[in-house]
Amino acid sequence: QKEVEQDPGPLSVPEGAIVSLNCTYSNSAFQYFMWYRQYSRKGPELLMYTYSSGNKEDGRFTAQVDKSSKYISLFIRDSQPSDSATYLCAMRTANTGNQFYFGTGTSLTVIP
Amino acid sequence: EAGVAQSPRYKIIEKRQSVAFWCNPISGHATLYWYQQILGQGPKLLIQFQNNGVVDDSQLPKDRFSAERLKGVDSTLKIQPAKLEDSAVYLCASSLVYYEQYFGPGTRLTVT
Numbered sequence: 001q002k003e004v005e006q007d008p009g010p011l012s013v014p015e016g017a018i019v020s021l022n023c024t025y026s027n028s029a030f031q032y033f034m035w036y037r038q039y040s041r042k043g044p045e046l047l048m049y050t051y052s053s054g055n056k057e058d059g060r061f062t063a064q065v066d067k068s069s070k071y072i073s074l075f076i077r078d079s080q081p082s083d084s085a086t087y088l089c090a091m092r093t094a095n096t097g098n099q100f101y102f103g104t105g106t107s108l109t110v111i112p
Numbered sequence: 113e114a115g116v117a118q119s120p121r122y123k124i125i126e127k128r129q130s131v132a133f134w135c136n137p138i139s140g141h142a143t144l145y146w147y148q149q150i151l152g153q154g155p156k157l158l159i160q161f162q163n164n165g166v167v168d169d170s171q172l173p174k175d176r177f178s179a180e181r182l183k184g185v186d187s188t189l190k191i192q193p194a195k196l197e198d199s200a201v202y203l204c205a206s207s208l209v210y211y212e213q214y215f216g217p218g219t220r221l222t223v224t
Contacts, residue, residue, distance in 0.1 A: 034212075044215045049211055099160060100213065
């Protein structure tokens with residue numbers, strides 16, 4: 001079983017839609033949960049990180065972590081064509097030196 | 113603040129040849145990572161440095177891959193000899209705090 005599972009999509013939505021992206025994981029020791037956005041031929045860019053369970057909001061983006069279900073989500077409100085990218089989830093334990101585990105990424109296209 | 117710099121951006125080599133990638137992390141970031149990202153997959157950690165010491169190289173194919181980080185700043189990743197399956201994007205990332213990473217633009221390697 002992979003440490004992190006993520007539906008690769010592709011996901012195509014009309015402009016203005018609410019987008020929901022999700023990852024599941026198997027390691028209950030994960031404490032830090034990150035979402036990265038990766039444009040074509042670019043490196044991943046950190047969007048948000050969340051520690052342990054709960055919600056975090058930043059503008060049009062909301063990250064949710066449900067540790068009891070080992071499930072994390074990223075919601076994008078009022079999606080824009082500029083949001084078209086691959087979204088990667090990543091997570092790690094709280095131990096210094098432990099590696100990040102990435103999902104495979106979900107490809108999102110927002111249609112004008 | 114300058115980001116993570118990588119060079120070259122693109123490289124095409126024949127199998128059995130050698131290649132080297134260079135990374136300059138964000139100033140002051142003690143932790144440096146090299147990842148391999150195959151098309152359609154998430155980044156896979158190859159090696160992690162803390163200053164100039166190796167923290168994790170468990171997924172580095174040591175028979176052909178090597179990496180060093182002299183003086184705890186710049187780093188080079190070398191492949192010798194290259195195989196067809198090494199075709200991927202090689203990403204360098206750095207971090208100051210262990211729950212955040214900042215990625216460079218990557219080097220796209222094609223092995224023919």
